[in-house]
Amino acid sequence: MKILVCIKQVPDMESRFKANSQGVWFEETDLAFRMNEYDEYAVEQAVQLKEQLGDAPEVTVLSIGPDRVVEAIKKALAMGCDRGVHVQDPAAATRDPWQIASIIASHAGDKGYDLILTGMQSQDRGSAQVGVTVAEELGYACATTLVGFAFSDGTVTAKRELEGGIKGVVRLRTPALVTCQLGLNVPRYPTLPNIMKAKKKEIQTIAVAELLKEEPLATTVSFHPPARKGGGIVLEGDVGVLVDQLLGILKDKTAVLR
Amino acid sequence: MKALLIGEYRQGKLLDSTFELFGFAAQLGGETAFLLVGDETRLPACDGPLYLAEAAECGEYNPDLHKQLILQAVARENPDFIVFVHSSYGWDLAPRVAARLKAAQVSEVIGLTDGGFEVGCCNAKMRRTVKPSTARAVLTIQAGAFPARQPNGTPRIQRLAATGNGGLEFVGYEPAEAKDVDLTRAEVIVSAGRGVGKKENVPVIAALARALGGELGASRPVVDAGWIEHSHQVGTTGQTVSPRLYVACGISGAIQHLAGMKKSDFIVAINKDKDAPIGEIADVLVVADVMQFVPALTARLQR
Ligand SMILES: Cc1cc2nc3c(=O)[nH]c(=O)nc-3n(C[C@H](O)[C@H](O)[C@H](O)COP(=O)(O)OP(=O)(O)OC[C@H]3O[C@@H](n4cnc5c(N)ncnc54)[C@H](O)[C@@H]3O)c2cc1C
Numbered sequence: 001m002k003i004l005v006c007i008k009q010v011p012d013m014e015s016r017f018k019a020n021s022q023g024v025w026f027e028e029t030d031l032a033f034r035m036n037e038y039d040e041y042a043v044e045q046a047v048q049l050k051e052q053l054g055d056a057p058e059v060t061v062l063s064i065g066p067d068r069v070v071e072a073i074k075k076a077l078a079m080g081c082d083r084g085v086h087v088q089d090p091a092a093a094t095r096d097p098w099q100i101a102s103i104i105a106s107h108a109g110d111k112g113y114d115l116i117l118t119g120m121q122s123q124d125r126g127s128a129q130v131g132v133t134v135a136e137e138l139g140y141a142c143a144t145t146l147v148g149f150a151f152s153d154g155t156v157t158a159k160r161e162l163e164g165g166i167k168g169v170v171r172l173r174t175p176a177l178v179t180c181q182l183g184l185n186v187p188r189y190p191t192l193p194n195i196m197k198a199k200k201k202e203i204q205t206i207a208v209a210e211l212l213k214e215e216p217l218a219t220t221v222s223f224h225p226p227a228r229k230g231g232g233i234v235l236e237g238d239v240g241v242l243v244d245q246l247l248g249i250l251k252d253k254t255a256v257l258r
Numbered sequence: 259m260k261a262l263l264i265g266e267y268r269q270g271k272l273l274d275s276t277f278e279l280f281g282f283a284a285q286l287g288g289e290t291a292f293l294l295v296g297d298e299t300r301l302p303a304c305d306g307p308l309y310l311a312e313a314a315e316c317g318e319y320n321p322d323l324h325k326q327l328i329l330q331a332v333a334r335e336n337p338d339f340i341v342f343v344h345s346s347y348g349w350d351l352a353p354r355v356a357a358r359l360k361a362a363q364v365s366e367v368i369g370l371t372d373g374g375f376e377v378g379c380c381n382a383k384m385r386r387t388v389k390p391s392t393a394r395a396v397l398t399i400q401a402g403a404f405p406a407r408q409p410n411g412t413p414r415i416q417r418l419a420a421t422g423n424g425g426l427e428f429v430g431y432e433p434a435e436a437k438d439v440d441l442t443r444a445e446v447i448v449s450a451g452r453g454v455g456k457k458e459n460v461p462v463i464a465a466l467a468r469a470l471g472g473e474l475g476a477s478r479p480v481v482d483a484g485w486i487e488h489s490h491q492v493g494t495t496g497q498t499v500s501p502r503l504y505v506a507c508g509i510s511g512a513i514q515h516l517a518g519m520k521k522s523d524f525i526v527a528i529n530k531d532k533d534a535p536i537g538e539i540a541d542v543l544v545v546a547d548v549m550q551f552v553p554a555l556t557a558r559l560q561r
Contacts, residue, residue, distance in 0.1 A: 017384050126379055132354060135354075157429075165496065166431055167432040168428065169431075170319070173425045219389050222374075222386065224385050225383070225385065226538060232538075239554050242546055250524075250526075253524060254523070256503045
């Protein structure tokens with residue numbers, strides 16, 4: 001059995017974002033990058049399935065981006081993936097979801113993966129398109145937003161999260177692609193021995209030009225902060241003073257402290 | 259300009275969010291056509307064509323087949339936009355349709371700007387303006403971003419049929435977990451987010467909730483990590499609340515959390531990040547470390 005996990009490296013969401021010089025995405029300097037949270041669930045699920053099947057499946061982890069994304073690939077290898085594919089693309093941030101999906105689909109096209117896992121969306125773009133588009137391009141069965149996953153005899157039984165806490169249970173025959181939602185599992189922390197072992201695992205580098213054949217279908221024309229609706233009071237300073245200020249406001253504006 | 263609006267039907271009911279598609283279309287301007295996999299005996303009013311397939315035959319959730327139905331309607335209507343709600347149905351189905359049409363997709367639209375679409379990014383902290391380069395585009399709109407609009411008139415029903423399931427079989431629904439706390443009745447809710455740092459810190463937030471005579475709420479990561487039970491979760495996949503006072507402790511303000519608490523009468527956010535999007539809707543944003551500020555506040559209330 002062959003499994004592919006697709007991951008993205010994204011900035012820490014607690015960073016301050018500034019527009020880059022073109023004004024269409026964030027300026028990368030000073031940002032710390034990490035694995036997209038949704039993708040951590042995908043990696044963990046792939047590794048759990050490998051363990052369930054007695055180590056038999058080979059798990060490949062793929063990431064598209066500049067050289068920094070190798071760090072995310074290494075983390076996935078330390079979590080238990082077997083081999084890495086780095087699609088080297090310094091301009092990855094300028095690609096639209098269609099192009100990213102087409103790069104993955106052209107890599108996966110002749111590899112015969114039985115199962116592909118992705119996050120349901122990235123934390124930075126949040127388009128929630130790439131996984132489904134890859135499935136569509138490859139003709140794989142596809143389910144999104146998984147909070148439950150079980151595999152036996154070539155069939156995935158998945159629990160999709162719907163609004164309001166309801167779940168939808170679906171069965172997929174492989175080859176299949178699933179997109180993973182928060183809370184699907186508890187991603188493991190790589191242990192030191194596994195980090196050491198991961199250093200010996202192969203990471204193949206492929207130039208993006210070999211896989212990218214598509215033009216973008218959409219363009220970002222501006223990246224900017226939201227317009228402040230204003231009105232809210234911002235309190236800053238010494239904690240003792242802040243407590244007094246807040247209590248004053250609550251007494252004034254709400255009925256809960258009377 | 260013409261928009262094909264894709265309604266959403268679940269457990270035998272047309273979802274209210276479907277009407278936000280009509281509100282969006284009104285802002286977009288031009289004609290609309292409506293597509294629904296639903297129940298012929300319970301159709302909403304609407305003018306213009308209504309492409310209909312029976313949910314009893316086509317399934318409420320059978321994305322591959324629904325995709326085929328939509329493609330048939332697209333071939334007949336030739337719309338400029340195909341519009342879904344950005345929901346578990348819409349974000350699952352829209353990219354399938356877009357890929358088949360090789361049309362641009364813009365996800366989770368929150369507004370219209372001069373020829374482009376406004377979308378959130380970076381966990382709602384920033385915005386992008388996106389322009390489709392293709393003549394036809396697929397859009398998903400953020401739930402709650404556009405006003406619901408009830409159309410009137412008698413639809414011209416056009417029947418659709420298709421078969422197949424793309425290798426996916428729908429087994430059934432699983433109900434939401436029973437709630438042991440009913441946050442919807444609470445006057446005060448103090449919620450803990452990931453910013454509280456660790457499970458051991460949760461009692462500090464719970465103590466503030468008690469001091470204010472309220473209940474403990476939680477953002478999703480705190481629930482996923484097992485720090486607080488799911489019954490306390492606020493948001494699209496938790497409870498929707500509207501207390502007199504909502505205190506968000508170390509919560510960034512992602513749209514899925516806001517959707518569950520933005521109707522609160524008064525919102526206080528405690529966050530060390532002055533730019534956290536929760537500041538957008540908070541009446542008061544206290545820029546501080548929760549673990550310093552919250553115990554100090556609780557101590558003052560107990561005096
Ligand atoms: C389909 C779907 C459904 C979802 N449903 C829900 C839902 O129902 N409810 C929900 O809550 N989320 C939901 N989410 C998740 C949501 O997108 C966010 O990931 C989540 O709300 C973030 O939780 P948070 O604010 O606690 O954590 P984060 O986004 O990590 O924010 C932590 C905040 O704490 C601040 N902070 C950190 N340390 C401190 C400190 N010491 N003092 C003060 N502040 C600090 C940070 O500045 C940051 O703003 C859903 C997501 C999806 C895709």
